[in-house]
Amino acid sequence: MTDRYDVIIAGAGPAGGQAARDLASRGYDVCVLETESRDEFPSRSNKSTAGTFPSTMASFNIPDEVVMNFTDDVVLESPNHHFKRHQPGAVLEFADFKNWLVEESEADGAEYYFDARVSKPIMEGGEIVGVRYNGDEEVYGDIVIDATGPSAPLAKKLGVCNLQRERQAIGIEYEFEGMDIDADGYADLTDTMMLRLDHDLAPGGYSWIFHTGGDTAKVGVCYIQNQGHRDNARTGFTIDDYLQYWVDTDPRFENAERIAGKQHRGSAHIQLPTRMSTDNFMAIGDTVPTVDPLWGEGIDKCMRSGRMAAATADRVLTHSERDTSASQLKIYDQLWHDRVAPKVKKRLFMTEMLYRTSNERYDSLISSLHNYSEDQLESANQGSLLGMLRLLKFEDLSILASTAKDWFSN
Ligand SMILES: Cc1cc2nc3c(=O)[nH]c(=O)nc-3n(C[C@H](O)[C@H](O)[C@H](O)COP(=O)(O)OP(=O)(O)OC[C@H]3O[C@@H](n4cnc5c(N)ncnc54)[C@H](O)[C@@H]3O)c2cc1C
Structure with missing residues (x-):
């Protein structure tokens, strides 16, 4: 490994992968450090239902090969009603999608290091100049980007983000086969993404069924431990218990079986970011946090934040005198508010x-x-x-x- 790069990115999720892709295609020396091993990537971080919309597919040239099912409609469900709206979308195979991002950016020249767990910033004169990973290994760069999602080891130590525990949304999902996708008394869920508002199943959050073709679907529950959760929660129930309770009580699951090994879980913070950059440093994706608070759409937002960070880095690194100070990188904060999450x-x-x-x-x-x-x-x-x-x-x-x-x- 060369020990100096234009940009070092910690984390190969949608945000880090997209930032690497944009920077490598502009000819910068980019290195991505990812904690998981290459053979198993992504396993622990294979967390997303990965429902997306055509604007995301087009903006980032996401290929059909990583799509499990193209959907036509979105359904909103409450305990006794539903509402269907035509809104085309695509449910991605999240692991294939993450690997595609790695391959795309590698083809453009980004260097990936797997089994590389980033732990802290290397500081000089009060500014970050590199990162330490796997204990005592070091790498240096002009700009460092934290794209590790909620773990945020660099952003937390630099005081750039303050992820609050009480603002953490947690989610769990299983993939099922044998589902009754068009059950009596419910909306026809064929080729739809369905979101259900029902405190009985997801107190202070929502649950979902995203059709993935035939009799298969991704089924999950998420909630924030907010007032809505406290008011409606069942004593002693974990998030896994809520999902199991739904499966046990909803006739659509009567003949459904969990597909072995297809379980996804993760978290994101639903809170207002304070700042997202400082000298030589930007935080992107769910490190900020960036996921849309209302419906949990994170892939598009996080890729956009990666793109805005890459555009900012490009702007400051093209100058003959590279000025990567906080005042220059603050452009990224502005772009985030204008283009990534307006009206947050x-x-x-x-x-x-x-x-x-x-x-x-x-x-x-x-x-x-x-x-x-x-x-x-x-x-x-x-x-x-x-x-x-x-x-x-x-x-x-x-x-x-x-x-x-x-x-x-x-
Ligand atoms: C259950 C669930 C369902 C969801 N469904 C949808 C959906 O349908 N549609 C949608 O748009 N969004 C969805 N989201 C949100 C979306 O998945 C996230 O917003 C998005 O993945 C965040 O991207 P990211 O790149 O910021 O972070 P992450 O996806 O968290 O990626 C971070 C990467 O950094 C790596 N990493 C972590 N720590 C370190 C470290 N110390 N050193 C090096 N590497 C590290 C991780 O292994 C990972 O690869 C869902 C989320 C969850 C939890």
């Missing part, structure tokens, strides 16, 4: 409100969605204040007030 504050507030809402209100909300136009629904989903207010009813005012109270006191 409103979406966080909507998320807080949504997951405090009762099951009865979920039912009335989902059954009323038919009354709104596509444009109105899109504007609410995008975090427009007017769009959000249109969906609210008088009975939501107390939740609005309590969410606002907690929001402003934090």
Whole structure:
């Protein structure tokens, strides 16, 4: 290994892989340090359902080979109602997708080091100049990027992120075969991604069934340990218990079997980032954190953050005098707010409100969605204040007030 690079990236997830891809294709010397071994990659980090949309597929040239199933619709489900909306998408095979990102960036010249667990920054004059990995091994670079997701060993030590435990969303998913995808009394889930709001199954969060073709599907549960969770949780239930409870009680799983070895789990923080860069350093993806708070869409957001960090690095490294100081890299923070997660504050507030809402209100909300136009629904989903207010009813005012109270006191 050369011990000096233009850019060092810790973590080969969607964020790190995309940043490496963009930088290597611009001719920079890039090294990616990934904690997992190459043979098993990704195993522990194979965590995602990987539902994506055409804009992501097109923006990043994601090939059909890593798609398990192209979907036509999104379904929102509550305990007694559902709402179907035409919205094409693609459910990726996450492990194949991660390996594709590695291969693409390697083909452009990025160097990957697997079995390389990054532990801390190497500091000189109060600035990061390299990273230490696997105990005492060292590598140096002009810019260092932390893309390790929630573990964030560099960003935490540099005080760039402050991931809060109480803001951590946890998720678990199994893949099933033998599912009844078009069961009586439920929406037809053929070629759909379905999200279910139901505190009985996912208190303070949501559960999902993403059809992966034939009688197979990815089925999962996630929640934040927020007020909505505390109000609705069952004593002693773990997240695995909630998923098992759903499988045991929903007729769609009556003849379903878990596919061996196909289990995914992970976490991400649902919180407002403070800063994301400092001298010679940027944090991207879920290290920031970047995942969309409302529906957990992280792949697109994290790849975009990788792309914005790469664009920032390109800008400062092309100068004959490389200035990688905090004031220059701050451009990345701006790009993140403008292009990666605009309206993040409103979406966080909507998320807080949504997951405090009762099951009865979920039912009335989902059954009323038919009354709104596509444009109105899109504007609410995008975090427009007017769009959000249109969906609210008088009975939501107390939740609005309590969410606002907690929001402003934090
Ligand atoms: C259960 C679940 C379901 C999800 N479903 C969807 C979905 O349907 N659609 C969607 O868009 N998003 C989904 N997401 C979110 C999405 O998967 C994440 O937002 C995204 O993977 C984050 O990308 P990242 O590159 O920032 O981090 P990660 O994917 O976490 O990648 C980080 C990488 O860094 C490596 N690493 C960690 N620590 C170190 C270290 N110390 N040294 C070196 N390497 C290290 C890890 O092994 C990993 O390869 C889901 C998440 C979960 C948990």
